[in-house]
Amino acid sequence: MTVDQKESGLKANLENKIRKADLRPTKQRIALAELLFADGNRHITAEILHGEALEAGVRISLATIYNNLHQFTAAGLLREVVVDSTKSYFDTNMDPHHHFFHEDKGMLEDIHSSKLEVSNLPDLPEGTNIASIDVIVRVTSN
Amino acid sequence: MTVDQKESGLKANLENKIRKADLRPTKQRIALAELLFADGNRHITAEILHGEALEAGVRISLATIYNNLHQFTAAGLLREVVVDSTKSYFDTNMDPHHHFFHEDKGMLEDIHSSKLEVSNLPDLPEGTNIASIDVIVRVTSN
DNA sequence: TCAATATTTTAGAAGAATTCTAAAATATAA
DNA sequence: TTATATTTTAGAATTCTTCTAAAATATTGA
Numbered sequence: 001m002t003v004d005q006k007e008s009g010l011k012a013n014l015e016n017k018i019r020k021a022d023l024r025p026t027k028q029r030i031a032l033a034e035l036l037f038a039d040g041n042r043h044i045t046a047e048i049l050h051g052e053a054l055e056a057g058v059r060i061s062l063a064t065i066y067n068n069l070h071q072f073t074a075a076g077l078l079r080e081v082v083v084d085s086t087k088s089y090f091d092t093n094m095d096p097h098h099h100f101f102h103e104d105k106g107m108l109e110d111i112h113s114s115k116l117e118v119s120n121l122p123d124l125p126e127g128t129n130i131a132s133i134d135v136i137v138r139v140t141s142n
Numbered sequence: 143m144t145v146d147q148k149e150s151g152l153k154a155n156l157e158n159k160i161r162k163a164d165l166r167p168t169k170q171r172i173a174l175a176e177l178l179f180a181d182g183n184r185h186i187t188a189e190i191l192h193g194e195a196l197e198a199g200v201r202i203s204l205a206t207i208y209n210n211l212h213q214f215t216a217a218g219l220l221r222e223v224v225v226d227s228t229k230s231y232f233d234t235n236m237d238p239h240h241h242f243f244h245e246d247k248g249m250l251e252d253i254h255s256s257k258l259e260v261s262n263l264p265d266l267p268e269g270t271n272i273a274s275i276d277v278i279v280r281v282t283s284n
Numbered sequence: 285t286c287a288a289t290a291t292t293t294t295a296g297a298a299g300a301a302t303t304c305t306a307a308a309a310t311a312t313a314a
Numbered sequence: 315t316t317a318t319a320t321t322t323t324a325g326a327a328t329t330c331t332t333c334t335a336a337a338a339t340a341t342t343g344a
Contacts, residue, residue, distance in 0.1 A: 024311055024320065046302080061323050066302065080227070082278075086331085087301065088227045100266070103273055115264040118277060122257040124242070128281035131245055135260060135277050136224075139270035166291065166340055188331080203294050208331065228302085229330065 010038065021075035031058040032068050036078070041093040043081065043108035049090075081108060083136055098135035111137065152180065163217035173200040174210050178220070183235040185223065185250035191232075223250060225278055240277035253279065 014033040015025040023029060035052050036042060050065045069090050072078040081089045083101045089108055098116050100109040118133055156175040157167040165171060177194050178184060192207045211232050214220040223231045225243045231250055240258050242251040260275055 026310070026321065028322070062301095063303080063324080064322055067321080082224060082227050085222070085224050085227065085230045100270075102267070102270070109267060111264060115262060116260065117262045118258065118260055120257060120259045121279065122253055124279075124281055125244070125251060127283055128242075128244070129284050131280040131282050133277065133279050135275065137263065137266075137275050138273040139266055140273050141269055142271050168292065168339070170293070204330095205295080205332080206293055209293080 010034075014038075017077065021072070021077060023071060023075070028053075028058065028060045028064050029068060031056065031060065032065070032072075036072070036090075036092050041091070041110060043089050043091050045087050045089055047087075082134070083108065083138075098137070100137050100139055103138050103140050105141075111135070152176075156180075159219065163214070163219060165213060165217070170195075170200065170202045170206050171210060173198065173202065174207070174214075178214070178232075178234050183233070183252060185231050185233050187229050187231055189229075224276070225250065225280075240279070242279050242281055245280050245282050247283075253277070 011030060011034070014030055014037060017037070018025045018029055018033060031053055032049065035049060035056065036044070046062065046065050046069060049069070050060070050062050053060045053065070069078065069088075073080055073090065076094065078090045078092060079094060081091050081099060083089060083099065084106065091108070093110055096113045098111040098113065100111060101107070102109065116135060118135060121133075124130065153172060153176070156172055156179060159179070160167045160171055160175060173195055174191065177191060177198065178186070188204065188207050188211060191211070192202070192204050195202045195207070211220065211230075215222055215232065218236065220232045220234060221236060223233050223241060225231060225241065226248065233250070235252055238255045240253040240255065242253060243249070244251065258277060260277060263275075266272065
C-alpha cells in the first residue's frame with residue numbers, strides 16, 4: 001500500500017465519520033476532523049485548533065471552528081470538558097474517563113475510568129437523572 | 143437579647159472575619175459578607191450577588207463585586223466552583239465536598255464529602271501535587 | 285483629633301471568548 | 315445541470331470579566 005492510498009483511506013474514513021453525523025464533508029470539516037481524530041486522543045481549545053488549521057494551510061474562520069466543534073459535540077464525536085471558567089476544552093476521547101488538569105499549563109490529561117472509582121453516590125435530587133459524572137484532579141507542578 | 147444586639151453581634155462577627163482576612167471592613171464588604179455568610183451555604187455568581195446587593199439597598203458596582211469575590215477567595219473564605227464555561231460560581235462552603243449541578247437551572251447543590259468517595263486514584267503525573275479533586279455530578283430534570 | 289498614608293470603590297473603557305447575522309460559496313439531489 | 319439545502323465567512327454584537335486612574339474611605343500615629 002502506497003502512502004497515497006493510506007492517506008486517501010484515512011481521509012475516506014473521516015468523510016464517512018462526518019457523513020454519519022449528518023454533516024457534509026466540506027474541505028474545512030475534513031481538515032478539522034484530520035487534526036482532531038487522525039492521531040489519537042486530543043484535548044483542544046477553539047483558538048489552538050484554529051492555529052493548527054491555519055498552520056496546516058487550511059483557510060478557515062474562527063466562527064467555522066466554533067460551529068464545527070459544536071456540531072461534532074452534538075453528534076457525539078467530541079465532548080466538552082469544563083475545567084476553566086475562561087475557555088472551553090474539547091476532548092476527542094468518548095470513552096468514559098476522567099481528567100488531570102495541569103493548572104499551570106492549562107493542560108488536560110486522561111484518567112482511564114478503570115483507574116478511578118467514584119462510589120457511595122448519594123440519592124439524586126428528586127426528579128433528576130445523571131447526565132454525567134466528571135472528576136477533575138487539579139494538579140500543580142512542584 | 144434584643145434584635146438590635148443580635149444584629150450588631152452578627153455584623154461584628156463579619157467585621158472580624160473581614161479583618162482576619164487583612165481587609166478593611168468597608169460598607170460594601172460588610173454588606174457582601176452579610177449576603178454571603180449570614181445564612182448558611184450559598185453558591186452564587188457575580189451578577190446574582192450584585193442584584194441582591196442592590197435589592198438590599200447597598201450601592202455597589204459590579205467591579206467591586208468581582209474584586210471582593212476574588213479577595214474573599216484568596217483569603218480562603220470562598221472557593222470557586224468551575225461547572226460552566228460561561229460564568230463563575232462561588233461557594234461559601236469551605237469544607238471538602240462535591241457538587242450536583244442542575245444543568246437546566248444552572249444551580250449547584252452540595253454533596254457532603256462523606257457521601258461520596260473517590261478511590262483508586264492513579265499515580266500523579268511526574269512532578270505534580272494535587273491542588274484539589276472536584277467531582278461534579280451533572281443532573282437534568284426528567 | 286487631625287493630618288498623612290494606604291486601601292478601596294467606582295464608572296467607564298478595554299479585553300477575551302464566544303455567538304450572531306446575513307450574504308457568498310459550496311455541496312447535494314433530482 | 316439546476317434547484318435546494320447546507321456551510322462558510324467577515325465582521326458586528328454579546329457576555330462575562332478585568333483594567334484604569336481618579337475620587338472616596340479607612341487607618342495610623344502624632
